[in-house]
Amino acid sequence: MYEEIYSARQNFVDPNIREGLLAESENYFIQKMKEICPGKRVLEIGCGEGKHSILAAQFGAKEVLGVDVSEAAISLARQNGASLSNVRFEVMDIENLNLKDGSFDVVIDHESLSSVRASVAFSEAHRVLTKGGVFLGIECLGNNWIFNLNRYIGYLRGRRTKWSISNVLRYETLPPPKFSLIEKRVFHIISLLFYKTSIVSQRIEMIDIVDCRILELFPKLGFKSVFLLVKE
Numbered sequence: 001m002y003e004e005i006y007s008a009r010q011n012f013v014d015p016n017i018r019e020g021l022l023a024e025s026e027n028y029f030i031q032k033m034k035e036i037c038p039g040k041r042v043l044e045i046g047c048g049e050g051k052h053s054i055l056a057a058q059f060g061a062k063e064v065l066g067v068d069v070s071e072a073a074i075s076l077a078r079q080n081g082a083s084l085s086n087v088r089f090e091v092m093d094i095e096n097l098n099l100k101d102g103s104f105d106v107v108i109d110h111e112s113l114s115s116v117r118a119s120v121a122f123s124e125a126h127r128v129l130t131k132g133g134v135f136l137g138i139e140c141l142g143n144n145w146i147f148n149l150n151r152y153i154g155y156l157r158g159r160r161t162k163w164s165i166s167n168v169l170r171y172e173t174l175p176p177p178k179f180s181l182i183e184k185r186v187f188h189i190i191s192l193l194f195y196k197t198s199i200v201s202q203r204i205e206m207i208d209i210v211d212c213r214i215l216e217l218f219p220k221l222g223f224k225s226v227f228l229l230v231k232e
Helices: 002-007 015-019 023-036 051-058 071-080 118-128 145-156 162-166 190-194 201-217
Strands: 041-045 063-068 087-091 104-110 129-140 179-187 224-231
Touching (some): 023 104, 023 129, 023 224, 041 051, 041 118, 051 063, 051 087, 051 104, 063 071, 071 087, 118 129, 145 162
Parallel strands (some): 041 063, 041 104, 063 087, 104 129
Antiparallel strands (some): 129 224
């Protein structure tokens, strides 16, 4: 599937949706990258076309390695990052990283864990991190039954596998074993009602405020989580 999508240069998510309704979580994730990447050795798992690996390099990381199982994705990532000397890309399975123990200070994950066995990917990330190294992730959550119903409809329409539905991270599974939790923030609930609509930025800000108030009380209802872990 990934080879087909990247070869056709399709988008997994409409950029207008990610930069509009989902902008709050995306911007928060990028802000965290700005804080933790400078001067560090950074590994991005499931890097796709390399957007966030390139951002880490531009934010001043000492060196960045982006890995992905898709050869088509890595080909595009190499093209996109060709002008930067501190970033490189390799085809690699994030469940079986061909990397030395303790070789990175930071691991970043942008929505890759639902495509693999998350427990195995976390274990591999833990192995390649230095002691006290950090894992920064942004992932969809599988707690809200409405979002889960939408995923199941996607499965019935052939847009998802049944395995991918059951593999979505859950709020209570963070942090995983051998990691301590520094921060876990959730985003988006009311905003998802406007998925098919066109709304101006002021209204997006108002919706984000409502989301924030609801999720302070009921964090498990959130659609996405940005989380920061430290290796024990």
